[in-house]
Amino acid sequence: MIYLGGWEEIGFGLFRALQLIFSGDPEVLRITLISLRVSGTATLLGAAIGIPVGASIALRRFPARTLLISVINTLMGLPPVVVGLFLYLMLSNFGPMGFLRLLYTPEAMVLAQLVLVAPITAGVTLSAVSNVDARLKEMAVSLGADPLQEVRIILREARLGLLTAVIVGFGSAISEVGAIMMVGGNLLGYTRALTTAIVLLTNQGAFTEAIALGIILLGLAFAINILLTYLQLRTKAGLFAAETERHHPVT
Amino acid sequence: MKGKYLAGILLVIVAAAAAFALGLSGMAQSTPPERLVIATTTSTVDTGLLDYLKPHFDNEFHANMTWLYLGTGQALAVASRGDADILLVHDRVREDAFVKASNGTHRVTVMYNDFVLIGPQDDPAGVKGMSNVTEAFKRIAAKGEEGKAVFVSRGDNSGTNALELRIWSSAKITAKGKPWYIEAGQGMGPTVRISNEKQGYTVSDRGTWNKLKSEMGDNLKMQILVEGDKALLNPYGIILLNTEKYPNINSKLAEKFFLFMISDEGQKLIADFKVGEDQLFFPLFGKPDTIGLPSEKSEVQYWAQQLTSNQMKPPSWVQQIIVVAIPSIFTGDKN
Numbered sequence: 001m002i003y004l005g006g007w008e009e010i011g012f013g014l015f016r017a018l019q020l021i022f023s024g025d026p027e028v029l030r031i032t033l034i035s036l037r038v039s040g041t042a043t044l045l046g047a048a049i050g051i052p053v054g055a056s057i058a059l060r061r062f063p064a065r066t067l068l069i070s071v072i073n074t075l076m077g078l079p080p081v082v083v084g085l086f087l088y089l090m091l092s093n094f095g096p097m098g099f100l101r102l103l104y105t106p107e108a109m110v111l112a113q114l115v116l117v118a119p120i121t122a123g124v125t126l127s128a129v130s131n132v133d134a135r136l137k138e139m140a141v142s143l144g145a146d147p148l149q150e151v152r153i154i155l156r157e158a159r160l161g162l163l164t165a166v167i168v169g170f171g172s173a174i175s176e177v178g179a180i181m182m183v184g185g186n187l188l189g190y191t192r193a194l195t196t197a198i199v200l201l202t203n204q205g206a207f208t209e210a211i212a213l214g215i216i217l218l219g220l221a222f223a224i225n226i227l228l229t230y231l232q233l234r235t236k237a238g239l240f241a242a243e244t245e246r247h248h249p250v251t
Numbered sequence: 252m253k254g255k256y257l258a259g260i261l262l263v264i265v266a267a268a269a270a271f272a273l274g275l276s277g278m279a280q281s282t283p284p285e286r287l288v289i290a291t292t293t294s295t296v297d298t299g300l301l302d303y304l305k306p307h308f309d310n311e312f313h314a315n316m317t318w319l320y321l322g323t324g325q326a327l328a329v330a331s332r333g334d335a336d337i338l339l340v341h342d343r344v345r346e347d348a349f350v351k352a353s354n355g356t357h358r359v360t361v362m363y364n365d366f367v368l369i370g371p372q373d374d375p376a377g378v379k380g381m382s383n384v385t386e387a388f389k390r391i392a393a394k395g396e397e398g399k400a401v402f403v404s405r406g407d408n409s410g411t412n413a414l415e416l417r418i419w420s421s422a423k424i425t426a427k428g429k430p431w432y433i434e435a436g437q438g439m440g441p442t443v444r445i446s447n448e449k450q451g452y453t454v455s456d457r458g459t460w461n462k463l464k465s466e467m468g469d470n471l472k473m474q475i476l477v478e479g480d481k482a483l484l485n486p487y488g489i490i491l492l493n494t495e496k497y498p499n500i501n502s503k504l505a506e507k508f509f510l511f512m513i514s515d516e517g518q519k520l521i522a523d524f525k526v527g528e529d530q531l532f533f534p535l536f537g538k539p540d541t542i543g544l545p546s547e548k549s550e551v552q553y554w555a556q557q558l559t560s561n562q563m564k565p566p567s568w569v570q571q572i573i574v575v576a577i578p579s580i581f582t583g584d585k586n
Contacts, residue, residue: 092332092333092334093332093333093334093497093499093500094332094333094334095332098333098499101499103334104288104319104334185288185317185319186319186320187286187288187317187318187319188305188317188318189315189317190286190315190317200296200320202440202441203293203297203320203437203438203440203441204296204297204299204440204462204463204466205440205443205444205462205463205466205467205471206466207466207467
């Protein structure tokens with residue numbers, strides 16, 4: 001090996017990553033698909049739960065509201081290992097939910113990431129919806145909007161924030177390792193995801209392969225963020241178009 | 252119109268989630284080979300032994316061999332909760348306790364290698380070439396007190412950790428808590444890497460050491476200092492779990508794996524496994540007495556019969572034992 005002051009591993013890693021991507025290595029492909037599948041599902045389910053919950057808390061006034069907001073904010077910082085440990089004990093054959101036979105399955109990994117992602121999505125949604133100009137709501141009501149229409153108008157105004165909530169949720173899911181390691185077990189070809197494979201390869205001293213998978217992981221996150229940002233920008237463009245429409249209605 | 256757009260997004264999210272979930276469960280159902288989950292120690296994984304055995308076992312038994320990468324302590328804990336199908340670990344004391352607690356039904360020594368004391372190339376404690384590892388530990392501790400040496404322990408309740416602690420206790424030294432004693436709390440590979448960074452001493456199984464050396468090359472600035480002491484022997488046990496206690500495990504495939512590992516084929520495969528030039532594991536089923544361990548005669552006889560009745564060949568040295576055993580059965584019949 002040529003010695004380049006310690007940079008050679010990172011350099012070779014980059015090279016190896018390209019090699020792995022373009023050679024279509026089946027194992028790498030499988031690991032990548034598992035990561036995408038698990039984190040994608042967790043993100044979508046997290047959005048399906050987190051967005052309605054976050055929006056409801058933002059729009060409604062009820063007694064324990066402040067407490068609930070604090071709870072969500074705390075849950076946003078849930079340590080993945082703790083979630084992993086708790087779910088392991090729940091799903092273990094000797095645990096209360098052992099009969100479900102979910103331990104060391106991709107479904108268990110989805111569940112773990114869902115627990116981590118849903119509060120994050122809810123929290124970001126909550127702040128996005130809360131930040132919608134209060135005058136919009138007043139205006140909608142004064143123009144005779146019924147409650148359902150009112151909610152729609154506000155959510156439409158906050159849609160950029162909602163998309164951000166999904167992006168942030170996906171980012172934390174795909175990069176998470178502690179929880180899926182414990183409940184997934186890092187089983188080859190079944191529950192081995194990019195992050196857990198990186199841990200294993202690092203432990204084995206196979207740094208080049210580890211950094212290669214790391215680069216794939218980064219590339220993946222980047223690609224998905226580009227897609228979502230593009231969507232975001234298009235929505236924004238749509239928003240401007242709508243505004244233009246609003247400003248020049250019947251001229 | 253725009254309101255419908257939002258409702259549409261939500262609908263798509265829910266639909267996609269459902270589709271993903273369905274796809275996942277579909278994926279789980281459509282895998283024909285049965286999955287075997289081995290709870291094992293980091294060394295069998297880090298050396299690549301299991302990766303090497305997998306295609307042989309998978310092809311022969313139409314199985315999908317997988318493993319949980321754990322220290323022996325955690326492997327035993329996970330198995331005792333019924334979360335693995337079989338154990339392949341290396342801490343005789345706790346293995347026996349595990350079987351005694353009727354968590355396991357059968358245990359045999361399947362292979363061995365040895366531990367080595369490794370340390371920095373300049374060897375500040377001057378232990379290189381010592382034949383007694385306990386004395387070497389004493390010297391490292393003495394240099395550690397002077398602030399000139401560091402010892403990195405696994406500190407993770409693993410088999411290697413247990414062996415290291417036994418050596419400290421036979422040296423009558425309390426290392427835990429000392430400033431020169433670092434507990435890594437990680438697997439063998441990471442611990443060697445930490446001690447490489449800290450230029451400290453550590454105990455590693457020879458397999459992981461060789462593998463890391465071949466992976467890391469000149470970046471691993473450590474060397475073997477003490478080897479060959481009997482206290483450094485590292486036998487691996489394979490344990491069949493108690494199906495009465497754990498009815499949900501894949502016991503059929505677990506037994507197949509047990510048989511595979513102790514069969515002539517498995518033992519030969521283990522002997523043939525090499526990293527670079529070095530053989531990392533030595534087959535030991537049926538002959539633990541050859542390295543001074545207690546013999547496992549009744550288990551070996553039982554399993555030799557099991558092998559034969561499963562149309563599998565016992566290793567050559569075990570066949571000899573059976574030949575010896577048969578006349579004694581005959582004489583038993585005559586009496």
